[in-house]
Amino acid sequence: MIPVIIGVSFLIFFIMDLAPGDIVDIKLAEEALTFEEIEQLRETYGLNGSVFTRYFSYMVNFVQGDLGTSLVSGRPVLDSYLEKMPATIVLACASIFVSIMISIPLGVYAAMKRGTFADNASMVFSFLGLSIPNFWLGLMLIIVVALNVPGIPTGGFSKGIASVILPAITVGTGLTATLARTTRSSMLDVLSQDYLRTERAKGHKEIKVIMKYALRNALIPIITIAGGQFAVTLGGAVLTETVFSWPGVGRLIVDAVNSRDVPMAVGCIILKSITIGIVVLIVDLLYAVIDPRIKAQYGKRKRKQA
Amino acid sequence: MQNCSTTNNQSITGKQYVRQSQMRIVMHHLRKNKGAMVGLFIILAIVFVAIFADVIFDYDKDVVGIDISRKLLRPSWEHPFGTDDLGRDILSRILYGSRFSVSVGVVATLIGLGIGVIFGAIAGYYCGIAEDIIMRINDVVSAVPSILMGIVIVSALGATTFNLMLAIGITSVPQFVRITRASVLTVRNQEYIEALHATGISEFRIIAFHVLPNCLSPIIVQATLRIASAIIAASSLSFLGLGVPAPAPEWGSMLSLGRQYVRTASYLTIFPGLAILITVLAFNLLGDGLRDAIDPKLKK
DSSP: OHHHHHHHHHHHHHHHHHSSOOHHHHHHHHSOOOHHHHHHHHHHHTOOSOHHHHHHHHHHHHHTTOOOBOTTTOSBHHHHHHHHHHHHHHHHHHHHHHHHHHHHHHHHHHHHTTTSHHHHHHHHHHHHHHHSOHHHHHHHHIIIIITTSTTOOSSOSOSTHHHHHHHHHHHHHHHHHHHHHHHHHHHHHHHTSHHHHHHHHTTOOHHHIIIIIIHHHHHHHHHHHHHHHHHHHHTOOHHHHHHTTOOSHHHHHHHHHHTTOHHHHHHHHHHHHHHHHHHHHHHHHHHHHHOHHHHHHHHHHHHHHO | OHHHHHHHHHHHHOOOSOOOOHHHHHHHHHHHOHHHHHHHHHHHHHHHHHHHHHHHSOIIIIISOOOGGGTTOOSOSSSTTOBOTTOOBHHHHHHHHHHHHHHHHHHHHHHHHHHHHHHHHHHHHSOSHHHHHHHHHHHHHHHSOHHHHHHHHHHHHOSOHHHHHHHHHHHHHHHHHHHHHHHHHHHHTSHHHHHHHHHTOOHHHIIIIIIGGGGHHHHHHHHHHHHHHHHHHHHHHHHTTOSSOTTSOOHHHHHHHHHHTTTTOTHHHHHHHHHHHHHHHHHHHHHHHHHHHHOGGGOO
């Protein structure tokens, strides 16, 4: 994970460096500065030297927990990021909830009724979800719901649960498509196995067979996809946050990039990659909880090494 | 490509019977897939409109021409989708916009495909250090969410149509690298490659003419599906103001304009979005159908 973070930080640092013009040029446009003042400003913002030396000193500070300060607001990058984090966490949890609530029943049902009209209809639904531009869905929800139903705001995070509903549906339905398809194909693999027939022969109700015995064995791919999706939304749903004026990390990054706030943009993107990496790692660990076989395998390997 | 290899076989063996080429088999499966055919039909229609948009509309007058006297008109016979705040006809802008969306989607995918296939082939064919380096770089690039990568690249290079294509192309490189490498790995150890080595032709020729053609099908499927997501990515970036520059009728930037009038003129938002939805859906349908047709085993 650490090499990836180093790579990502360098990549972002390097690309942002390609941009013509920096903060000093912007200041220069606003007020007339002497040559010495320009040089001094460049020095204080750390803009002198090659991209490699600047990157190196940036990373030395980064390791010590100093991500620099925003060129626009003058506040430490880490503080701004952590301040925006709660809103993004709320949105990520709510949208993954929406996604799971829709897609797992849909996928399981489609797999059970394989080849029927219901199966096709649910897959068409998930196909639509895959093809709808997310931000447009958000705008449509604003037009149809927020402007007609009192109490549901068109944006912001000031009205508690009511303000989460629309953004969560927007992000959630975008995730539904992939998750429902994964659930369906993973369930199809499991449903044809013999042990389910045994369970049925024991006289268990069909619903119990499906939900308890089949679904649990089909969970690994579902958790993988859902975990990845959760990780990405936790990094900030850029477009949905823009559409709903959501005070989250995604918008922070977009604003930073647009205003050429390099320390802010680089810092946020690195923090975002770290967040994603950690969540994916946790998901990997979850496998052991879901599937005792993986746990046993891992335990054995460990014993061998020792 | 598949066609070629079959004709070669025929000339070598001199047999007269018509062998079913793989292309034919794929087309046969594809034709039976209703969804894919609908997708293909829609795509052809969109391409047709994109090509003849010039003939149907007067670009300067209808598409970018400003006429305040007819601003924000509701949909009517004269302007089926209404007009925007500068009096530009939404229908003509949407139809003209298909040029940008489709060309950005296709060119971006081709850029990603070109770079991705080259590096994927190198990684898959020459294992060892080259593979390690390429795959590590790949991990890094794919660790940045693609929308962010797009934002960063376009804002760094400047918001022009070509930079938009480049940015989206680069974000799709990792997928192509991965998929090309995976299929090259399955081919490289086959006996005919060994035989080619024995004939002494150059490695480049082996990779370009004998390895890659046999890896094409998953790459083609991936490319078709990538066009769909590239179109969404293009409109997303334009929506954020980082795409095709202002007066040009790009669907995403039309949406971002519509957003300001969401309360009063919702038709500004509804129609461009529908255009994106239909186009993306068409490419997804075709890609999905192609996947089933090329590898019927996958179809369950």
